[in-house]
Amino acid sequence: MRPGTGTKPSARVTATAYDGHRRVGSVTGAAGTVLRLPVPHPRLWSPDHPFLYDLKVTLADGRSHDSVGSYFGMRSISVAKAGGVNRIELNGKPTFLLATLDQGFWPDGVYTAPTDAALKSDLQLHKRLGFNTVRKHIKVEPARWYYWADRLGLMVWQDMPSRNGGAPGAASDAEFDKEVHEIVDQHISSPSVVMWTMMNEGWGERSKQATGELADSVKAQDPSRLVDAHSGVNCCASKGDSGRGDVIDHHLYHGPANPAPDATRAAVDGEHGGYSLTVPGHIAGVAGGQDYGDGPTDIAEMTKTYVDNTRLLIPNAAAGLSGSVYTQISDVEGELNGLVTYDRAVLKVYPDQVRDINRQLIAAGASAGRPAH
Incomplete structure (x- = not known):
């Protein structure tokens, strides 16, 4: 804890952890x-048990105190090695990171959610559909x-915003x-937050050497997380x-x-x-409509397409794949490939079927490396 202006050398900091109302640990020491x-x-x-401790920190100098x-x-x-290959492990156990791509666009604020409830709602939808990561x-x-994300129990695979292309120069x-x-x-x-991503598809990338050096420096800054x-x-x-980094990451549509x-x-x-799946009346009035090829024509077909595509990952998870990212959770202005429309009004899949196949995939990743019974 960094002491503020006017803090006396004798000031003491106490940090106390609570499990509900029960004190489970405390430490006191000099400020700074x-x-x-x-x-x-x-x-x-973990996503299944997102337990959080409460924390109280006080700063006291004998005459007064402050707390937060x-x-x-x-x-x-x-x-770590499991089943003979390197896999991602959460709390020491093989864990398949099953995510969607979440760009966080909103029709009434673009990059700003209209309310806290809206901000929360996309994460709640991930949980409803059986994803454990975003x-x-x-x-x-x-x-x-x-x-x-902390409260609801979703692992976060956090990208760095991309740079512009070209040759921006040393200052940039x-x-x-x-x-x-x-x-x-x-x-x-x-x-x-369990992983930091440095570059996406080389957007604005200087060189693979520079990206590797950046990955190394972030890993040194935060060894408690993975680096992509x-x-x-x-x-x-x-x-x-x-x-460099902790993962090999491929994209394929x-x-x-x-x-x-x-x-x-x-x-x-x-x-x-x-x-x-295009849903008339729920599309932003902009040009585009990127869909990576012909799409389903109704919710039943969209659900079957998602389920069949995700089922292909189950043997991959058993063999050595540690995570996947489905594109994407919601439509955005020029892309209509969301599981929900841009206005979040129409869910384009049957949630029970999506949740069931997602749970099968996560279970396959969790059992990887265990001896057969």
């Missing part, structure tokens, strides 16, 4: 020093969005790198694979992609799907 708060027998955070309340979650995210695509949300390079580290520092306390150096390294404007883990990294499908 690193304190470690022990929590015996911790209750771990907050919360925290305890979890680990790592890459890939926040090329956007950083307000702190309240991460609060709801330095500014981009600085802002990446600021984003990490801003959201480093959210237990839901190149999402969609196999396509588009990507400069190639630096070999309609897909799914199925990259193989290597000696140091797990493998994920960073984008696939993109099936479009």
